[in-house]
Amino acid sequence: MRQEDRLGQILRKLNEHGSVGVGVLAAELNVSEASVRRDLHLLEEQQLLTRTHGGAVASGVLYELPMRYRGGQHFEAKRAIAAHVDTLVPADATSVGLNGGTTTTEVARALVRRPHLRIVTNALNIASELAVRANIELVVCGGSARSESYELVGPLAEQTLANINVDVAVLGVDGVSPAAGFTTHHEVEANTNRALVRAAERTIVVADSSKIGRRTFAKIVDIAAVSDIVTDAQVTDADVAALERLGPVVHVVYTSITNAHVY
Amino acid sequence: MRQEDRLGQILRKLNEHGSVGVGVLAAELNVSEASVRRDLHLLEEQQLLTRTHGGAVASGVLYELPMRYRGGQHFEAKRAIAAHVDTLVPADATSVGLNGGTTTTEVARALVRRPHLRIVTNALNIASELAVRANIELVVCGGSARSESYELVGPLAEQTLANINVDVAVLGVDGVSPAAGFTTHHEVEANTNRALVRAAERTIVVADSSKIGRRTFAKIVDIAAVSDIVTDAQVTDADVAALERLGPVVHVVYTSITNAHVY
DNA sequence: AGCGTTCCGCTCATAATCGATCACCATCCA
């Protein structure tokens, strides 16, 4: 096991149990106690934990570890959804807005292949990935960063978005329900996402099938406010019908496992 | 298998697992480890991943990796400067502003050790590193991203900064000249940096000695506009005297090479 | 407080990995 994996494992364990022991870690990670101590020292220097005799305890509130650790779920579906969104965005679109999330990150990766595009986003991870692309004109919202979602939210973000217009917004959400509309886990995030929808002429929602029918805490907009919903084939026909009655076109994407070779 | 395909495979694997190992990749792709390293190097240059000893992790990592991977010129000096800036920022400061640059990135890494702090920045790389810290309240400017410096600049950034006040701004610059003031290579960047200085009650400029006496394209502010300049010991006494005559205190930091072993 | 045990930090030797360089081979184009 390599060092960076160990650091992740230690943090994860700390997150679950609140404390860890040097001996236990050494056994679980198959390394010497000396190495465990080195790792703990490394993490302590960054305030990610507090050393104790014989181990370490979590320092402060350690939130759910972001993106990097939950990339795997529904991966193929998200990628297929992203590829389809790429076809929905007109070739002559000049600006696209993206909020945060693993699916929208995949959309960003798909859009990057276009010869030229202006991308507006409030997601830090997307911004970092796109910043080096010469063919992408990247605009980032201001705002406060949420460590859970890597999104920039709050009044500053909304103020930025109020001065911007995009051709298409691609919106990742946590829940899609005919009755409750599009929802997310966090209220401030919902506000910012709503600002993004307002800035867009047309909105495409991306949501893998696990989100369909679910309602989470904060409402972003009604189902009728968007033009398209893209999801994967695990969705039920009844859900599709219920959503389409409210206005948007629902695109169901079939995952073709074989078709790899997409960066 | 062609190189293009390998790059795709590596990125794909990185997305799913968060990290990859050189040996594993070499075996899976049926190429030598030398080629894998070349591929990883290629991808690292595009900021698509971060190299580690024995492999690579997805970029935008959660925590600071062992220091060898943060090479670059004058690295020791930058690190020493950052440590000194940490002592200059009062312990009870509630908010610190940072612009982009390698030195300010080091400052951010030093400040992260404080129990609680609000950090305002227009640098994407700094934002990515700080986003997960529970003890840091991170505020990011809006704006257009410059791929060269990873900074968010332009009217949107300035508008954001106009609504913000910070106790201390730590400003990285490209040139420090008694006659020309603090300068940077890019005009729009200079404007945004000026906005950051305006938002701050007090400004500390960080500049390793290679920048002292140099003047680059666009002026940010006069020497007199800042309270402190932190640089390393390669600076000449004459330069220090000339700068101090204009107002700011010049702190000369001595790099203690021996004092290595900082994890 | 005294004492034994455990744990820590430090140093050193070893093993693994890295970056640079070189020769080799396939492909492309004149």
Added chain:
DNA sequence: TGGATGGTGATCGATTATGAGCGGAACGCT
């Protein structure tokens, strides 16, 4: 055909990570 170009694998000195050993500090028990 023949040179140029670019990718590949191997080699070598240098760097980094690891595990073990040792003196000293912290902890728990009496």
